[in-house]
Amino acid sequence: MMNTDATHRLLLDNLNTAIVLLNDSLRLEYMNPAAEMLLAVSGQRSQGQFISELFTESPEALPALRQAVEEAHPFTKREALLTTLSGQSLTVDYAVTPIINHGTTLLLLEIHPRDRLLRISKEEAQQSQIETTKVLVRGLAHEIKNPLGGIRGAAQLLARELPGEALKDYTNVIIEEADRLRNLVDRMLGSNKLPSLAYTNIHEVLERVASLIEAESQDCTMLVRDYDPSLPDVLIDHEQMIQAVLNIARNALQALAGYTMTEPARITLRTRALRQFTIGHVRHRLAIRLEIIDNGPGILPDLHDTLFYPMVSGRPDGTGLGLAITQNIISQHQGLVEFESQPGRTVFAIVLPLEQGISPS
Template identity: 80%
Template sequence: MPTETQLRLLLDNLTTAVILLNAELRLEYMNPAAEMLLAVSGQRSHGQFISELFTESPEALQSLRQAVEEAHPFTKREASLTSLTGQTITVDYAVTPILDRRDTLLLLEVHPRDRLLRITKEEAQLSKQETTKLLVRGLAHEIKNPLGGIRGAAQLLSRELPEESLKDYTNVIIEEADRLRNLVDRMLGSNKLPQLSVTNVHEVLERVCSLVEAETQGTIPLVRDYDPSIPDLLIDREQMIQAVLNIVRNAMQAIAAQNELKLGRITLRTRTLRQFTIGHTRHRLVCKVEIIDNGPGIPAELQDTIFYPMVSGRADGTGLGLAITQNIISQHQGLIECESHPGHTVFSLFLPLEQGVH
């Protein structure tokens, strides 16, 4: 039989979050995995009521009380828990009543689902991005070849024309062919590898702010919410300025379209995240940059395709800005996400800090 010390050592080293509640639904024990998940201290929280640790639905609290009274175990899938810090996490949890002398204890095994759901979402997003790249490259090849022929034929024709005034027509053909070629090149994006250098992320954001303030003449308030403790990143400064600027300009244009510039607001926020997964790689530390605006939001029918080339919510938009931004972030082994509803749009950029200087 294992000793009590061995059992405690086993629980302390589990990756599954384990919480033990008494019959009054007050905390008796939580292992380190549970402390990390809920961002609380087990020692300091001992004896606290469960709703002081995290909140869910009133029905969930009633289910826990019923489990104590009837000694009946149950499992709940994809429940949303809100921690004391205000963070909402999606979890599966199993509740097992344990009879201890005359009392009934509740053992909660909590499995976070956010990481798995995020990985699934990211894989789908990366797969779509790769498919789009292949499609655009194939389309670009089919467009650029005949364009070169059309342009060359127009140049030859221009030389043979008897009157100088007729060259206006061939010039139109040449100029339009060049315009289409430039558009295709923008769709393909830059093939240049990032020129990495040690850069402070706030230097990038401040450069973007100065450019936007010059464009808007300060009519749209820019709110800075920075974490000054974030270490420097190894990034391409110019590319990252372009990536962030594309998003901020979109927010600026969306707010301007409402004709309520004074009520508009764009917030740039930076934070660090620990143990964050991007693709198949789990990073010890990640820099999160959020660009938040209170504009009209992205139409629901566009939200799944906004990173595709030529997709735009504006009649005069090219639909290339976000596609270019996603390409830049991907080249930095990062991730971009978007959540939007009327009055609140958030673009989140995740950049691994392992590349930076510690």
């Protein structure tokens, strides 16, 4: 039979909760794989490191941990903001439990990330908005396209009866405007065509987008590539994915073009792998995160909740269809689009599953 210590280690290694064990000097004794994944560090390599070398929190965190060691006093902290070595910010709840072991006090930290729960809630609300918007747009499109067809047909019949070519200029205007409105409605509805899926290197998509953006920017915007070359091919519609990413990148380029900056305008294309990532109610063993980052003015807070709605735009000359189309494309690929924005840094992230998802039990 397995000895008790080995059994305990096996149990800790297989927990989904991040576990960190510190000695009385607040140096790492052990962390389980869930903690390694959360903090993006290796427990074996970090053995013996001081806690602030693993992550940082608020100024009062270290005194509270030292007090827990001295007084063997457990405590819990809600919605703490951790900053990892890689610079990633995490919102977590954590519980600290002192453990007396042969006269020495160890601290057991149980860390529960809240970012994922908050993101899932936001994603579910966003998905509900998508479905509601689709129903509204389909109904609106039906009410618009039917009379447009009648108007266009009547204009064509009228043009045949007019005595002079000069008068036909007016009927041509009616026909052209009816066609323009029909095309606008079709764009609002999005493509009804199902994605033509094939395994594709995501960096081929990004390089195509990069070449288009570089041509449009006329060397006024720096384009930075930050790729993870180890990413496997992903099952996508190549052309649709180019359109989805290009819509976001063009928005970034247009935002930078009208913004007075003290530093060079910059758009960064970044790819990373994600493990055990939940999209909707499905957990995927492996996914990719594609980020389009710009150092422009940011998105107005008033637009954050409605940014993916059709006809919502932060620019006076914008149609507000680009992001709605992007979201529709990514949704057809079983992925998600999310963003965070503040002046000087806006990040749009597309997450696409790489492996078959499993429903959480």
